[in-house]
Structure formats: C-alpha cells, structure tokens
Amino acid sequence: MQEPTFLILTALAGAPMHGYGVIQEVAELSGGRVKLRPGTLYGALDRLAEQGLVTVSREEIVDGRLRRYYELTRDGVSHLDAEASRLADNAQAARSRLRRLATP
Amino acid sequence: MTKPVVGDAMTNPATGHAITKPMAGDAMTKPATGHAITKPMAGDAMSHTITSQSTKTKPAAARAMTQKPVGHAxxxxxxxxxxxxxxxxxxxxxxxxxxxxxxxxxxxxxxxxxxxxxxxxxxxxxxxxxxxxxFDLHLGVPLAAPWALALAAGLSAFAWWRIEPVIPTTGPLAYAAWLSALAGWVLLRPGAARALIGVAIAATLATALLAVFVPPERPPVWVIMSLTGLGCIALAGYRPPTLESRFNVLAATVAVIVACGVVSPPAPGYYQPVLARIGAVVAAGVLATAVVALHRRRSGQSARLPIMARLLLALPATWLGPIDAIAWHLPLDDLTAARFGRLAHVVLATCLVLCVIGWFGQGGRARRAGGREEHSRAPFSKERLAGVGVGSAAGYAAFASFNAWPPHTIAAVCVLLLMAALVRARPCMPVAVLWACGTAVGCWAVGVYSNNWSTVGWDSPTKTVVLASMLTLVPSSVIGFAAVRPGARRLPGVVAGGWIAYLTLPALIAWGPLLWALAAMIVLQGLAEVRRAAHDRHADALIE
Known part of the structure; x- marks a missing residue:
C-alpha cells in the first residue's frame, strides 16, 4: 500500500469525511509532507471504493457545494489494521537493530 | 431573515442552522427555496446545509441544486x-x-x-x-513504452548518422536528447531516466522553433510528430525497468539503426530516404510484435493487451511511412495524387488505428458493462452523429467558399450531408458548431501546410480545397465506426465506408505497409463480426 493511500484510510478511520476534509487531514497527519490534489484524491477514492474499502456515508450541500462523506467499510478497517501492524513490525525491527547499533 | 420551513429543521453545530431533507427524491423540488433565502450574511459564519441521508441512490437532488443554485451565482x-x-x-x-x-x-x-x-x-x-x-489503454501503454523509446532512439540515431550529413537540419538537438534518454533508461536510476524522456520530447518540439532563428531547416513535420508521439507513449507508460528490459531496449535500438541502414531508399529526394526507410523498419517492428501478440491469442492466452500496445505504437509509426505517390510516378491523375499524399496517409492511418482501438476497447467495456454502458454510448448518440455530419459539411463548405468549388468538393459536402440525413436525428447544435469550427480551422491549417507555410496568396486554391477534403475522412470514420456498434443504423456507415474507399482506394499502391496491415485487421474483424452474427442467428433458429 502506498503512503497516500495509507494516509487516506487513516484519515477516514477517525470519522466520515468529505474530499476537502481528507486533503486537510492527510496534510496534518503527514506533517504537511503529503499534499493531495483533487484528481489524485478522487482517483484513490475510486480505487478504494472499487476494492470495497471505503463507502459513501452521506451527502450534504453546503453553500451550493456538494459534500460527499466517505467512511471505512469493515474490510477497510481490517485492511488498515493489517497494514498498520505490518508497518509497526517493520518499525519495531528497525528500532531494535538501531538500539543494538547504539550499545556495542 | 426568514427561516425556511422545509422538512424538519435540524441544528448543525458547525454551520449554524441547516435544513435536513430525509429523501433525495424529495429534495429535488425544494432546495432552491432554501437557497434563495439563505444568502450568507457578510461576517456571519452561518450557512445553510441541506443533508441528503440516502447513501445508495444517485445524488440527483444534489446535482440539480449545484447546477442551478438560486441565489448562489x-x-x-x-x-x-x-x-x-x-x-x-x-x-x-x-x-x-x-x-x-x-x-x-x-x-x-x-x-x-x-x-x-x-x-x-x-x-x-x-x-x-x-x-x-x-479502452483499457492504460494497461497497454506500459507494455508499449519500452519499444516506443527504442523506436524513437533508433530513428534519431539513424537520421543523425545518415541524413544529417546530406541535409543539415536542427534535428541533432532532438536526436541527441533521445539518445541520452536511451542512455538514461539503460544506465540511470528510474527518476532521472523519466526526466530525460520529458527533456527529449521538449527538445523535439524545440527543433521546429529553433529553425525559425537559425539557418538550418527543421526536420520534416512527420518526423517531429512521430518522435513526439513515441515519446508521449514512453513517458506515459514509464515503469522502472528491469535489468532484462534495459538490455532489450538497447538491443532493439541497435536493431532499428542497423535495419534502417540496410533498407535501400526507393527513390531519391528528401522524404524518401528518411521517411520511407525509417517508416518501413518501424512498420516491420510493429508488425513483428503484432504477430507475436496474435500467436499468444492462438495459443489460448489473452492477447488483448499486447495487441493494444502494438496499436498504440502503430499510431506514431504510421505517421512515418507514407509512400510518396508523386515521387514514385504512380499512374495517378493530378486529383488523386493531390488527395493521397502524406496528409491523407496520416489522417487515414490515424482514423484506422483509433477505430481498431475502439473495437478492441469495446470488449473491455462490455466486460465491465453494468449500468454505465448507456453512458459510454453517449458519445455516439444519433443527435451527435448528425451534428458531426452537418458540422463538418458546414466547416468544409465555409473553407471552400473562400477558395474554390470543384466538383469533388461539391460531392464531399453532399456526402457529409447525406450521412447526417441518414442518421435520422436532429443534429446536436453544440457538436455541430464544434465540428464546423474544427473542420474550418483544420482545412485552413492544411492550406497553410500545403502552400509552403504561407497564409496568403495560395497558387492553386482548387488543389488546396481537394487536399483539404481528406479531412472528411475524420467525420466519415466517426460515423462509420458508430454504424458498426450493436443496434446502430447501418446505412450511414455504408455511405461513410463508400466515401472513405472513394477517397483512398485509387491510391492503394501508395499506402504504407502499416496501413495495409491495419486495413487487413479491420476486414478480418468485420468478417469475424459477420460470422458471429450468422452463428447467433443460426443458434436462434435451432432454439426455435
């Protein structure tokens, strides 16, 4: 799973969110490093929806602008969970090696 | 401010107050009311939210609102x-x-x-x-990309090695860029290699610009177009190469260079040594890989993507290989020779490739099918097709009225109008206007191109108008393509096919090798369709 995709799923794990909300949340999660643009975001959402990882939760119109909120499906939750544990394991392995390197 | 009484009012902590619509269908009629009175006040954080709770239904209500928001210009x-x-x-x-x-x-x-x-x-x-x-093209592009780079680099090396010493042009700028893109592919890390392909495309386009300022001429337009086309495929389909593909591309480039050197020029002149040689080699390369793809198909594997990749390569490749009817002293009358030159070859080849891609692509669409099939048919609705016919007739007629009206032109306009009439629908006006403008501009560009890039004082308006008539291949192909789609009216397609044949068949002998192969592919595809239809009818008869 690529980083932007992981961050989108992470953003949606908090609460259902609309497109611009996801962009802001991903920027915040990554410390401003990942700036999603609309074409990329909706391309990713299309793919995730096709894989059944996210779904539309509700729609509303604010000031004449359509906001469609997305949420994780059960598959999406387990997918993100698996990916997070994988990354955590990798990070854990790296940390333990680095500790050994620091204490000869 | 009046508070709207629509559905049950719900307070939304974020936006002040909101109108909640429980059903999407219901929302269709009212939101305008909500909006008309909800002009947000300056300095007021309050705005009005209309929520549609339905998640599965299409957001028809939402769309109706955002497209015609009242009070929200x-x-x-x-x-x-x-x-x-x-x-x-x-x-x-x-x-x-x-x-x-x-x-x-x-x-x-x-x-x-x-x-x-x-x-x-x-x-x-x-x-x-x-x-x-x-059209599943995104899957074919990565397959075609390495070969596109090999063809572009081989073509550049050959032109630099054999043509430049005879006729100096600004080409070496592009040729050097392509060879460094090849070196980047073979040696460098992926990011740098990709950037070098981008630089090579820019350098190719820059050769035309540079020729304005320096004495050497630019390389032929078709060479620039082919290099750019191949470059776009190489860039769009770029994937980090494996060690094997690094060597393969290098070997393929060398093969192209050597093969170009071996093919002897069919006739003296500028275009023949360059275009005919390179074009023949590129065509042979594309055909060879197409044969491999067909072999896969025969052995039961899916050949869709390899065929798609070859078709993509064929597009810029056919821009290279026209055989010059005039230089070959073929027994063609002036009119036919004027009609069938490089321009005709490029237009015809482009239309044929796109039609074949469209046919192969339909398989992919049919697989995904579902509710979206109706949308995907929209570009070929009857109204639009009638618009294409009427619009292109108008555009061509407008161009002719500034130049000349030979009988051939009158025939072209009549045939286009006939096709539009046979579609039997009211022409869609925006489409007609778009095609009229496009055709007129295209005809003008053809005139400028065929009159040595001058915008005024064309010597032979009649010849120019006849040459520009080759652009009618485009609307004819669109209408012909639409006619073979399932459930479409066939008659406009028959007229379109007849017109295409009238324009191009007299110069059949001047067609480049790829054009022959494409035409054969279309005929085979057509026969397969006819056979499948006959088979279906037979099966139906048996069931009854």
Missing part, C-alpha cells in the same frame, strides 16, 4: 472549475463532478479566480487516465 472560479471538469468522461462527470468542483473550490481559497496550476495539471492527468481506461 457561480463565481468565475467555479465556472472555470466546471470547464476543467470537461476533461473527464461524461459518465464520470455525472458521478463525481460536483464533489470534485466543491473540493477544487474549497482548496483554492476565497481570493482566487483560477484554480491553482498544480490542481489543474493533476485533474487533467487523472482525467486523461480515466479516458484511456475506458
């Missing part, structure tokens, strides 16, 4: 965002358009009048990918 920014959205296919726009516009507006901030360039490029890139995905 579209800002210039919003209008531009909506214009930008036309890059997406119509069915995708209907599905996602409003929320993409909303996100573009949200992320643009309050003071902008145009969307940020980064967002525009991002949307255009994804829209292009989405359009290509409709």
């Amino acid at each position: 579209a800002t210039p920014l919003e209008r531009r965002c909506r214009l930008l959205l036309h890059a997406y296919p119509a069915d995708y726009r209907a599905h996602r358009g409003d929320e993409i516009v909303a996100t573009l507006l949200d992320s643009a901030g309050p003071h902008r009048t145009v969307p940020p360039l980064g967002d525009v490029l991002d949307v255009l890139g994804h829209a292009l990918r989405r359009r290509m995905a409709a």
Whole structure:
C-alpha cells in the first residue's frame, strides 16, 4: 500500500469525511509532507471504493457545494489494521537493530 | 431573515442552522427555496446545509441544486472549475463532478479566480487516465513504452548518422536528447531516466522553433510528430525497468539503426530516404510484435493487451511511412495524387488505428458493462452523429467558399450531408458548431501546410480545397465506426465506408505497409463480426 493511500484510510478511520476534509487531514497527519490534489484524491477514492474499502456515508450541500462523506467499510478497517501492524513490525525491527547499533 | 420551513429543521453545530431533507427524491423540488433565502450574511459564519441521508441512490437532488443554485451565482472560479471538469468522461462527470468542483473550490481559497496550476495539471492527468481506461489503454501503454523509446532512439540515431550529413537540419538537438534518454533508461536510476524522456520530447518540439532563428531547416513535420508521439507513449507508460528490459531496449535500438541502414531508399529526394526507410523498419517492428501478440491469442492466452500496445505504437509509426505517390510516378491523375499524399496517409492511418482501438476497447467495456454502458454510448448518440455530419459539411463548405468549388468538393459536402440525413436525428447544435469550427480551422491549417507555410496568396486554391477534403475522412470514420456498434443504423456507415474507399482506394499502391496491415485487421474483424452474427442467428433458429 502506498503512503497516500495509507494516509487516506487513516484519515477516514477517525470519522466520515468529505474530499476537502481528507486533503486537510492527510496534510496534518503527514506533517504537511503529503499534499493531495483533487484528481489524485478522487482517483484513490475510486480505487478504494472499487476494492470495497471505503463507502459513501452521506451527502450534504453546503453553500451550493456538494459534500460527499466517505467512511471505512469493515474490510477497510481490517485492511488498515493489517497494514498498520505490518508497518509497526517493520518499525519495531528497525528500532531494535538501531538500539543494538547504539550499545556495542 | 426568514427561516425556511422545509422538512424538519435540524441544528448543525458547525454551520449554524441547516435544513435536513430525509429523501433525495424529495429534495429535488425544494432546495432552491432554501437557497434563495439563505444568502450568507457578510461576517456571519452561518450557512445553510441541506443533508441528503440516502447513501445508495444517485445524488440527483444534489446535482440539480449545484447546477442551478438560486441565489448562489457561480463565481468565475467555479465556472472555470466546471470547464476543467470537461476533461473527464461524461459518465464520470455525472458521478463525481460536483464533489470534485466543491473540493477544487474549497482548496483554492476565497481570493482566487483560477484554480491553482498544480490542481489543474493533476485533474487533467487523472482525467486523461480515466479516458484511456475506458479502452483499457492504460494497461497497454506500459507494455508499449519500452519499444516506443527504442523506436524513437533508433530513428534519431539513424537520421543523425545518415541524413544529417546530406541535409543539415536542427534535428541533432532532438536526436541527441533521445539518445541520452536511451542512455538514461539503460544506465540511470528510474527518476532521472523519466526526466530525460520529458527533456527529449521538449527538445523535439524545440527543433521546429529553433529553425525559425537559425539557418538550418527543421526536420520534416512527420518526423517531429512521430518522435513526439513515441515519446508521449514512453513517458506515459514509464515503469522502472528491469535489468532484462534495459538490455532489450538497447538491443532493439541497435536493431532499428542497423535495419534502417540496410533498407535501400526507393527513390531519391528528401522524404524518401528518411521517411520511407525509417517508416518501413518501424512498420516491420510493429508488425513483428503484432504477430507475436496474435500467436499468444492462438495459443489460448489473452492477447488483448499486447495487441493494444502494438496499436498504440502503430499510431506514431504510421505517421512515418507514407509512400510518396508523386515521387514514385504512380499512374495517378493530378486529383488523386493531390488527395493521397502524406496528409491523407496520416489522417487515414490515424482514423484506422483509433477505430481498431475502439473495437478492441469495446470488449473491455462490455466486460465491465453494468449500468454505465448507456453512458459510454453517449458519445455516439444519433443527435451527435448528425451534428458531426452537418458540422463538418458546414466547416468544409465555409473553407471552400473562400477558395474554390470543384466538383469533388461539391460531392464531399453532399456526402457529409447525406450521412447526417441518414442518421435520422436532429443534429446536436453544440457538436455541430464544434465540428464546423474544427473542420474550418483544420482545412485552413492544411492550406497553410500545403502552400509552403504561407497564409496568403495560395497558387492553386482548387488543389488546396481537394487536399483539404481528406479531412472528411475524420467525420466519415466517426460515423462509420458508430454504424458498426450493436443496434446502430447501418446505412450511414455504408455511405461513410463508400466515401472513405472513394477517397483512398485509387491510391492503394501508395499506402504504407502499416496501413495495409491495419486495413487487413479491420476486414478480418468485420468478417469475424459477420460470422458471429450468422452463428447467433443460426443458434436462434435451432432454439426455435
């Protein structure tokens, strides 16, 4: 799973969110490093929806602008969970090696 | 401010107060009311929210609102965002358009009048990918990319090695860029190699510009076009190469160079040594890989993607290989020779390749099918086809009335109008206007091109008008392509096919090798369709 995709799923794990909300949340999660643009975001959402990882939760119109909120499906939750544990394991392995390197 | 009494009012902590609509269908009629009175006051954080709780139904209500918001005039920014959205296919726009516009507006901030360039490029890139995905092209492009690079680099090396010493041009700028792109592919890490391909495309286009300022001429337009086309495929389909593919591409490039040197020039002159040789080699390469793809098919594997990749390569490759009817002293009358030159070859080949890609692509669409099939048929609705016919007739007639009206031109306009009439529908006006303008501009460009790039004082308007008539191959191909789609009226297609044959068959002998192969492919595909239809009828008869 690529980083932007992981961050989108992470953003949606908090609460259902609309497109611009996801962009802001991903920027915040990554410390401003990942700036999603609309074409990329909706391309990713299309793919995730096709894989059944996210779904539309509700729609509303604010000031004449359509906001469609997305949420994780059960598959999406387990997918993100698996990916997070994988990354955590990798990070854990790296940390333990680095500790050994620091204490000869 | 009057508080609207629509549905049950619900307070939304974020936005002040909101109107909740429980059903999407119901929302259709009322939101305008809500909006008319909800002009947000300056300095007031209050805005009005209408929530549609339905998640599965199409957001018809939502769309009806955002497209005609009362009391919420579209800002210039919003209008531009909506214009930008036309890059997406119509069915995708209907599905996602409003929320993409909303996100573009949200992320643009309050003071902008145009969307940020980064967002525009991002949307255009994804829209292009989405359009290509409709024909599974996005899967074929990565397969074609390494070969596109090999062909471009081989072509450049040959032209630099054998043609430049005879006729100096500004070409070496592009040729050097292509060879360094090849070196980058073989030796460098992926990011750098990709950037070098981009640089090579830019250098290719720059050769034409440079020729304005320095004494050497530019390379032939078709060489620039082919290099650019091959470059676009190489760039769009770029994937980090494996060690094997690094060597393969290098070997293929060397093969192209050597083969170009071996093919002897069919006739003296500028175009023949360059275009005919390179074109023949490129055609042989594309055909050889196509044979491999067909072999896969025979042995039961799927050949869709390899065939798609070859078709993509064939597009820029056919721009190289026309055989010059005049230089060959073929027994063609002036009119036919004027009609069938390089321009005719390029237009015909492009139309044929796109038709074949369209046919192969339909298989992919049919597989995905479902509810979207109706949307995907929209580009070929009867109204639009009639618009194409009427519009292109008008555009060509307008060009002719500034120049000349030989009998051939009168026939062309009549045939286009006949096709439009046979479609039996009211022409769609925007499409007709678009095609009229496009055809007129295209004809003018052909005139400028064929009169040694001068915009005034054309010697032979009659010949120019006849040459420009080759552009009628484009609307004819569109109408012909639409006619073979399931359930379409066949008669306009028959007329279109007849007109295409009349324009191009007299010069059959001047067709480049790829054009022959493409035509054969289309005939085979047509026969297969006829056989399948006969088989279906037979099966139906048996069942009854």
